[in-house]
Amino acid sequence: MSTGSRPEPQQLVLELAHLPALGAEDFLVSASNAHAAEVIGRWPGWQGPALGLIGPEGAGKTHLANVWRSRSGARLVAASALGETDIALFETARALVIEDLDRGISDERILFHVLNLARERRGSVLLTSRVAPGELEVGLPDSRSRLRALPLVTIEAPDEALLKAVLVKLFSDRQLAVDPHVINHIALHMERSMEAASRVVEAVDRLALARQRKVTRAIAAEALAAVGRPTGL
Amino acid sequence: MNTIIQSVPSLANEGTAIRTATSAAVVEVAAAPVGDAGGAKVRALLRARLGDDIYSSWFNALEFEAFDGKVVRVSVPVKFLRNWIQSHYSDDLLTCCRAEFKTAERVDVVLRNPGGAAARPVPVPQARNDDDIRPNPLSGDASQVRPTLPRPVSVALPGRTTAGGFEGSPLDPAHTFENFVVGASNRMAHAAAIQVAETVGQSAPAFNPLFIHSSVGLGKTHLLHAIAWAVKRNAPNAQVLYLTAERFRYQFVEAIRSSDPLAFKEKFRSVHTLLIDDLEFMQGEKTEQEFDHIINALLDGGRQVVVASARAPSQIERLNERMRSRLQRGLVTELGSFDYELRLKVLERRLAEKKAISASFDLSTEVLDLLANRLTESGRELEGAVNRLFLTWQHMRAPLSLDIAETVIRDLVQGLEPRRIKIEDILRVVSRHYGVSKGDLLSQRRHRSVVWPRQIGMYLAKQLTARSLPEIGRRFGNRDHTTVLHAIRKIESQINGDTRLRDELEELKKLLSH
Numbered sequence: 180m181s182t183g184s185r186p187e188p189q190q191l192v193l194e195l196a197h198l199p200a201l202g203a204e205d206f207l208v209s210a211s212n213a214h215a216a217e218v219i220g221r222w223p224g225w226q227g228p229a230l231g232l233i234g235p236e237g238a239g240k241t242h243l244a245n246v247w248r249s250r251s252g253a254r255l256v257a258a259s260a261l262g263e264t265d266i267a268l269f270e271t272a273r274a275l276v277i278e279d280l281d282r283g284i285s286d287e288r289i290l291f292h293v294l295n296l297a298r299e300r301r302g303s304v305l306l307t308s309r310v311a312p313g314e315l316e317v318g319l320p321d322s323r324s325r326l327r328a329l330p331l332v333t334i335e336a337p338d339e340a341l342l343k344a345v346l347v348k349l350f351s352d353r354q355l356a357v358d359p360h361v362i363n364h365i366a367l368h369m370e371r372s373m374e375a376a377s378r379v380v381e382a383v384d385r386l387a388l389a390r391q392r393k394v395t396r397a398i399a400a401e402a403l404a405a406v407g408r409p410t411g412l
Numbered sequence: 413m414n415t416i417i418q419s420v421p422s423l424a425n426e427g428t429a430i431r432t433a434t435s436a437a438v439v440e441v442a443a444a445p446v447g448d449a450g451g452a453k454v455r456a457l458l459r460a461r462l463g464d465d466i467y468s469s470w471f472n473a474l475e476f477e478a479f480d481g482k483v484v485r486v487s488v489p490v491k492f493l494r495n496w497i498q499s500h501y502s503d504d505l506l507t508c509c510r511a512e513f514k515t516a517e518r519v520d521v522v523l524r525n526p527g528g529a530a531a532r533p534v535p536v537p538q539a540r541n542d543d544d545i546r547p548n549p550l551s552g553d554a555s556q557v558r559p560t561l562p563r564p565v566s567v568a569l570p571g572r573t574t575a576g577g578f579e580g581s582p583l584d585p586a587h588t589f590e591n592f593v594v595g596a597s598n599r600m601a602h603a604a605a606i607q608v609a610e611t612v613g614q615s616a617p618a619f620n621p622l623f624i625h626s627s628v629g630l631g632k633t634h635l636l637h638a639i640a641w642a643v644k645r646n647a648p649n650a651q652v653l654y655l656t657a658e659r660f661r662y663q664f665v666e667a668i669r670s671s672d673p674l675a676f677k678e679k680f681r682s683v684h685t686l687l688i689d690d691l692e693f694m695q696g697e698k699t700e701q702e703f704d705h706i707i708n709a710l711l712d713g714g715r716q717v718v719v720a721s722a723r724a725p726s727q728i729e730r731l732n733e734r735m736r737s738r739l740q741r742g743l744v745t746e747l748g749s750f751d752y753e754l755r756l757k758v759l760e761r762r763l764a765e766k767k768a769i770s771a772s773f774d775l776s777t778e779v780l781d782l783l784a785n786r787l788t789e790s791g792r793e794l795e796g797a798v799n800r801l802f803l804t805w806q807h808m809r810a811p812l813s814l815d816i817a818e819t820v821i822r823d824l825v826q827g828l829e830p831r832r833i834k835i836e837d838i839l840r841v842v843s844r845h846y847g848v849s850k851g852d853l854l855s856q857r858r859h860r861s862v863v864w865p866r867q868i869g870m871y872l873a874k875q876l877t878a879r880s881l882p883e884i885g886r887r888f889g890n891r892d893h894t895t896v897l898h899a900i901r902k903i904e905s906q907i908n909g910d911t912r913l914r915d916e917l918e919e920l921k922k923l924l925s926h
Binding site: 206207208214218226227288292295298299300310311312313314320321323324325327328329330331332340343344347348351356359363 | 465466468469470472489490493495496499500581582584627628629656658690693722769789790792793795796799800802803806807821822823824825
């Protein structure tokens with residue numbers, strides 16, 4: 180099928196927000212994230228008050244954290260936005276996700292108090308980061324030593340089987356049935372991350388809708404080209 | 413053991429037994445559960461028919477739940493997997509199923525619930541006890557989406573001290589004297605703490621105040637908790653109060669806000685033993701003043717005060733002179749950084765604790781040696797490393813090799829390196845520590861009082877910097893590299909038999925790392 184050798188009239192596509200299925204039953208486990216999912220899934224039977232979740236960008240840390248939040252009622256705060264109020268809120272909720280340690284910690288003292296509180300009040304804190312705690316620059320010794328002592332679980336970039344499954348899930352979220360060979364093609368040619376998967380699926384959806392065609396390999400190829408090949412990571 | 417339930421590809425053999433057991437308990441009575449090996453033939457056929465690729469993408473997570481003579485019930489953990497298999501592979505699935513379940517007329521693909529049980533026709537209300545079955549977060553069970561507060565899991569609740577209507581900060585039940593690992597660097601502080609705990613209530617307290625300081629993760633809080641536990645056990649009526657500085661500040665601020673601060677002071681009158689942790693976090697002028705008043709009043713009244721801090725009284729700038737000298741009047745003792753032996757002992761203790769959870773967990777002598785050698789920062793770090801290795805082991809279920817252990821702690825070891833130590837720093841610290849001038853260290857003087865510190869400096873320079881021997885020689889007063897080599901060998905030959913030298917070097921390294 181031609182991939183648009185002549186300019187085709189593009190159908191206007193309305194940005195209808197679709198709800199990405201980010202619930203627990205939509206979380207897919209493969210070898211790349213199984214151990215992390217299992218360990219986090221032991222909550223409230225964690226062995227300590229805090230747990231580090233380490234993995235590269237796009238591996239699905241946030242989704243996994245959200246799955247835990249849906250059970251624990253944890254709040255989510257970016258490490259770069261930690262503030263006094265988080266201590267007070269933690270006192271009541273006693274479950275917290277602190278996201279992206281590697282992107283900067285706004286207040287190391289608050290991090291220290293939250294980790295202490297978690298121990299004292301039997302709370303739970305899940306901390307996510309792209310790099311292991313030993314590689315973080317942390318000035319306050321109390322926070323530094325607590326981060327370095329965290330038990331860790333790691334999650335890898337999605338493997339191919341997971342990527343395929345995620346693609347199918349994302350298509351199915353958009354009510355699109357896509358043939359396995361198209362899925363295979365996309366999985367083979369895309370960047371290995373959850374974000375890339377959702378970008379590609381969105382692009383495919385838009386193209387298919389604009390062309391009013393079912394999803395073919397040609398459309399997939401065009402979408403892949405449109406969202407870019409693996410970016411230099 | 414816990415199971416992964418929504419496995420897509422190639423994993424989760426481990427959980428099969430449990431999964432089957434759980435499913436067996438909940439499937440409908442009419443249908444016979446499919447045994448452990450059930451479906452093996454179907455799987456093989458599916459794989460042959462559809463190819464490895466498709467099989468591992470979509471069928472790895474498939475479980476055979478039940479067969480009633482007509483309908484084969486299989487389950488998958490994710491909604492769309494069910495839809496996908498139904499819409500693309502129903503015929504293949506039925507054909508393959510007939511090879512094993514001869515009379516099968518239909519295959520039902522259902523959604524699997526936590527623990528691996530198939531979607532339940534009848535809900536099992538309130539049957540779940542968090543202590544018995546840990547719910548899996550990955551479940552689609554709507555009843556689990558409601559937030560639940562974490563509950564303690566089979567561990568005693570932390571105790572608290574209360575006195576004068578105050579609630580102290582919580583005490584960790586594991587922080588007792590029995591659990592404190594004693595070594596050369598903390599023996600004195602440990603002994604002093606025990607003395608204090610034993611003499612509470614007597615007319616002449618052993619050391620008053622007792623001031624314990626150390627850098628983080630070396631056991632200050634542990635000792636304070638241990639004193640509190642011991643006092644509570646020895647003298648149940650003694651009013652002992654353990655407060656972190658943060659909590660002291662918080663309660664004081666509350667007192668000012670709600671009533672009059674006089675009542676706050678009054679409450680401390682009944683306290684026999686006051687334990688204050690993390691003094692360096694005592695902040696705010698009014699709070700500090702109040703703290704000074706209370707400490708003075710308690711000490712004047714012959715009450716025991718124990719304070720822990722990251723720094724010695726002389727190093728805490730915010731303290732006023734009177735408070736500083738008051739805090740120094742009893743015993744000021746430091747928990748030094750752990751030497752190799754103590755690190756090893758701590759690791760062995762942590763290992764034993766994990767073995768109590770899983771008897772088959774173990775760490776080889778080589779791995780323990782690696783950890784004790786490389787993780788020199790704090791006891792907390794040692795504990796953390798054992799925690800990490802334990803999780804890794806639970807994942808692998810195989811003995812942890814030296815290589816694996818190295819990978820697991822790699823970031824912690826690298827983390828030590830970026831804080832680059834300069835030869836300039838070494839000269840400064842060594843000259844201050846031994847009371848010789850930097851000029852003397854660099855001079856040609858050969859008096860023993862200068863030669864020894866110089867040799868120590870060269871040894872540290874080799875150990876802690878990446879400088880070559882000639883360069884070190886040049887920086888230590890234009891000396892030959894053979895002189896540097898001689899110095900290093902001399903120190904090395906003495907280290908083994910000389911604990912004091914070892915401690916001294918540890919001390920210097922610690923000073924250098926700040």
